[in-house]
Amino acid sequence: MSRIDTPAAGRMQTIARNPVMIALVMTLAIAGCSTKKNIPGSAGELGLGGAGAATPGSQQDFTVNVGDRIFFDTDSTSVRADAQQTLDRQAQWLAKYPNYAVTVEGHADERGTREYNLALGARRAASTKEYLISRGVPANRLKTISYGKEKPVAVCDDISCWSQNRRAVTVLGGAGM
Amino acid sequence: MIKSSFLRALMVAAGLLAAFVAATPANAVVEININKGNVEPLPIAITDFLQGELGQKISDVVAADLKRSGLFKPIDKGAFIEKISNPDAAPRFEDWKVINAQALVTGRVTQEADGRLKAEFRLWDTFAGSQMTGQQFFTQPENWRRVAHIIADAIYERVTGEKGYFDTRVVYVAESGPKTARKRQLAMMDQDGANARALTNSNDLVLTPRFSPNRQEVTYMSFENNQPRVYLLQLETGQREVVGNFPGMTFSPRFSPDGQRVIMSLQQEGNANIYTMDLRSRTTTRLTSTAAIDTAPSYSPDGSQIAFESDRGGRQQIYVMGADGSGQRRISFGDGSYSTPVWSPRGDLIAFTKQSGGKFSIGVMKTDGSGERILTTGFHNEGPTWAPNGRVLMFFRQNAGAGGPQLYSIDLTGYNEQAVPTQGFASDPAWSPRLE
Numbered sequence: 001m002s003r004i005d006t007p008a009a010g011r012m013q014t015i016a017r018n019p020v021m022i023a024l025v026m027t028l029a030i031a032g033c034s035t036k037k038n039i040p041g042s043a044g045e046l047g048l049g050g051a052g053a054a055t056p057g058s059q060q061d062f063t064v065n066v067g068d069r070i071f072f073d074t075d076s077t078s079v080r081a082d083a084q085q086t087l088d089r090q091a092q093w094l095a096k097y098p099n100y101a102v103t104v105e106g107h108a109d110e111r112g113t114r115e116y117n118l119a120l121g122a123r124r125a126a127s128t129k130e131y132l133i134s135r136g137v138p139a140n141r142l143k144t145i146s147y148g149k150e151k152p153v154a155v156c157d158d159i160s161c162w163s164q165n166r167r168a169v170t171v172l173g174g175a176g177m
Numbered sequence: 178m179i180k181s182s183f184l185r186a187l188m189v190a191a192g193l194l195a196a197f198v199a200a201t202p203a204n205a206v207v208e209i210n211i212n213k214g215n216v217e218p219l220p221i222a223i224t225d226f227l228q229g230e231l232g233q234k235i236s237d238v239v240a241a242d243l244k245r246s247g248l249f250k251p252i253d254k255g256a257f258i259e260k261i262s263n264p265d266a267a268p269r270f271e272d273w274k275v276i277n278a279q280a281l282v283t284g285r286v287t288q289e290a291d292g293r294l295k296a297e298f299r300l301w302d303t304f305a306g307s308q309m310t311g312q313q314f315f316t317q318p319e320n321w322r323r324v325a326h327i328i329a330d331a332i333y334e335r336v337t338g339e340k341g342y343f344d345t346r347v348v349y350v351a352e353s354g355p356k357t358a359r360k361r362q363l364a365m366m367d368q369d370g371a372n373a374r375a376l377t378n379s380n381d382l383v384l385t386p387r388f389s390p391n392r393q394e395v396t397y398m399s400f401e402n403n404q405p406r407v408y409l410l411q412l413e414t415g416q417r418e419v420v421g422n423f424p425g426m427t428f429s430p431r432f433s434p435d436g437q438r439v440i441m442s443l444q445q446e447g448n449a450n451i452y453t454m455d456l457r458s459r460t461t462t463r464l465t466s467t468a469a470i471d472t473a474p475s476y477s478p479d480g481s482q483i484a485f486e487s488d489r490g491g492r493q494q495i496y497v498m499g500a501d502g503s504g505q506r507r508i509s510f511g512d513g514s515y516s517t518p519v520w521s522p523r524g525d526l527i528a529f530t531k532q533s534g535g536k537f538s539i540g541v542m543k544t545d546g547s548g549e550r551i552l553t554t555g556f557h558n559e560g561p562t563w564a565p566n567g568r569v570l571m572f573f574r575q576n577a578g579a580g581g582p583q584l585y586s587i588d589l590t591g592y593n594e595q596a597v598p599t600q601g602f603a604s605d606p607a608w609s610p611r612l613e
């Protein structure tokens with residue numbers, strides 16, 4: 001994980017390329033070009049809710065209507081305020097559907113060395129897990145795994161992608177440690 | 178695989194050929210001072226070994242090795258005047274001096290009655306008019322590339338005074354497919370990129386392979402069964418086993434110099450600490466105990482010290498401690514963050530990855546942290562590994578906009594950067610030790 005030095009001139013661009021904006025645009029694009037009911041994973045990949053016709057209590061319901069992922073600041077493992085809202089929804093959902101165990105997958109962006117990013121991803125998964133526990137999710141329903149920087153979802157060479165890759169994804173079931 | 182029997186045969190059979198001409202005079206000119214940095218490469222004529230196609234292939238590999246080192250400049254064969262018909266006889270030195278070949282290599286490859294290959298070569302100092310060295314090797318014909326590398330090592334050593342590094346291999350992570358669904362396999366190749374082959378073939382994520390000191394084993398990290406752990410792979414048999422029974426992710430493994438221990442990080446909740454496991458007794462020892470990320474441990478070649486990275490002080494920095502975990506102290510104090518320390522096989526330097534100003538560099542520093550030198554810098558350079566003579570580093574680089582990482586080598590002096598050819602994308606190179 002490196003510090004990203006954003007030059008002053010680049011700041012406008014950074015704001016304009018806010019990941020939420022990008023995600024919204026992409027969601028619309030997907031909705032607009034497809035007439036099929038579900039695009040598995042697509043909305044989930046973007047971590048944003050959209051009005052889905054998902055069956056309540058399903059994986060689809062969780063990823064689309066609750067939001068399966070949160071994002072982190074560079075080099076940071078603390079749960080941001082916007083992420084807390086997502087995790088609060090996750091905790092409520094998991095309380096409603098108590099049969100699910102989940103795995104929190106921690107990820108880092110590519111601007112760091114491999115070994116450190118494995119640990120950083122694990123730290124993000126751990127802080128996410130702790131937050132969910134603080135919101136009443138029993139610890140024995142939560143596992144974690146870190147993929148470091150090895151599984152990016154957004155691919156480009158600037159912060160608009162890196163900020164989407166610094167994430168923790170809550171996966172129903174899953175296989176962590 | 179690395180057949181020790183092959184090596185033994187090779188070494189036992191290796192013998193010095195009697196010098197034809199009088200011993201090298203004191204005023205021999207063929208000598209490279211490797212410490213000087215950007216040295217002028219030595220013009221050398223490498224003739225086709227007699228006879229036939231195999232002889233030519235061997236001399237081509239010798240020439241390619243020496244050229245890639247940046248210390249030699251093989252002369253175009255088209256410029257040669259004398260045609261060597263008897264590699265045992267002294268050449269016509271005048272013919273070689275005219276084309277400015279300061280050194281000359283002649284050789285011969287023959288098949289023994291038992292099917293083995295006999296390869297012999299002589300290195301001549303053309304200006305002194307003398308033989309510098311001559312050796313012969315016996316091996317199975319399929320090992321001809323190794324013989325060529327061993328000959329290149331002998332020439333390199335005779336001229337530079339340093340051990341060569343051509344008869345070595347590299348383990349690495351071979352990468353294929355798009356970035357969002359990258360397939361990674363462990364692979365091994367000769368240091369020049371030849372003889373590449375996969376060591377694993379599954380969809381499990383595998384990372385950070387490292388050779389054992391005897392080159393028979395590789396320790397690495399695998400996500401097999403979604404349980405990210407450190408593994409041990411026997412190269413000859415392909416047998417795999419998990420190293421230790423730790424209650425969490427283990428990663429960033431490396432062997433101790435005596436090969437008896439694997440040192441690695443154990444992740445527990447938000448913290449990573451460094452442990453060793455004795456491979457015989459299976460006992461584990463915890464070496465660090467912080468609420469931080471301590472990882473990338475690397476032993477000093479005498480096994481008495483360990484370099485590692487930690488963010489205990491905020492950003493990642495390089496620390497050194499005794500092999501028992503005592504005396505932990507920070508040694509990197511430059512601008513930016515430092516990671517992946519790797520102790521030089523000569524013991525005098527630590528190579529690292531440095532992140533500063535949005536760039537990733539490969540550099541070296543003395544083991545007390547002084548004398549930092551950056552060898553290469555760019556969008557993303559990571560994970561140095563030392564050639565066994567401590568003169569060359571290999572690392573991986575991802576350029577902005579590139580589809581994936583590639584391997585590069587660079588001299589300790591910062592000169593002679595070379596792309597290392599691989600089939601697809603490649604990362605996490607680890608250079609093998611030399612077989613003594």
